[in-house]
Amino acid sequence: MNNKKVVVLGGGVLGTQIGLMCAYYGYDTTFWLRSESSIERTKPKIERYSALMLQDLAQAKALVGNPMGAFMYPRGMVKGEWSAVTAEQIDELLACGKKNLEEKVHIELDKAAAVKDAYLVIESMSEDPKAKIDVYTQFKDLLDEDTILVTNSSTLLPSMFAEYTGRPEKYLSLHFANTIWKNNTAEVMGHAGTDQNIYNEVVKFATTIGMVPLQLHKEQPGYILNSMLVPFLSAAQGLWANGVADPETIDLTWQLATSAPAGPFKILDIVGLETAYNINQMKPAAQQEGTTENKIGKLLKEKIDKGETGVNAGKGFYDYTKK
């Protein structure tokens, strides 16, 4: 086994970001993609995210010595306390990171060649249980005996898939957040059959790629973050949908009272209103006329139909086109 070889299954938004963080920290990183057309879609993402990562790191140099920099630098790319970081250190990281991003990233279509000798395989394919089971089944006899397999799934539990992996004791969740070079959380969650030593190994691995491992002691849908965030955002939307207060006032209340940098509706704009709508519509009460969830669904749908889906669209609850 090659302790420096990491394989990412899936070259989507998160898969690309995860693979690039591994490469940045010197892991020999292979993206397994299923077709030539997947390569055409993933290559521009590799270029775009590599450039963004290096750009954010370069910009952090101007923040050296500024305590506010601690809230703004790409935390996943610079280890240690912000107050101790020097401009020379950032220059070194830039040079080494650029070299690694150029030299350590590989793309492979052949399944056996992709995972040969791998230390860790990170599955980050679409959130589709059938597709994940299909891929686990295809890979299970190709992986080395010692290879650890993790999933980045946001909503599906590892116990749903363990039996298809051929290595349930070496299988668990390692869940990253979007823009992982800045938002460097890694929620580590095993299923009942995960070997504790393997779990500990994955915790260690997460720190080697600049993440802060957040350890869950048992399976929990939504992990830690979404178990708190989803009810919080629902409560805020309920106040809005029931006409108690407008989004700006609700955000202001939260920010003034807790010193938080953003309120729930700003967060909803970042998450995207389609995602908020999909989560709301999964609740049975959303289909019942007159319920708070039903009102939330209608209001979100109105905004989505107008194209006001959040930051990415330039407008959501707030207008991002204004200078």
Ligand SMILES: NC(=O)c1ccc[n+]([C@@H]2O[C@H](COP(=O)([O-])OP(=O)(O)OC[C@H]3O[C@@H](n4cnc5c(N)ncnc54)[C@H](O)[C@@H]3O)[C@@H](O)[C@H]2O)c1
């Ligand atoms: N997007 C996020 O903000 C986010 C955050 C944390 C975790 N996740 C999780 O990461 C995983 C990937 O999400 P994403 O946003 O990167 O999705 P995405 O749609 O951007 O990428 C999915 C990738 O899976 C590939 N794929 C789909 N079916 C396949 C198959 N049968 N065989 C091979 N490849 C296949 C696609 O080609 C694509 O490269 C999901 O499990 C999601 O829950 C996403």
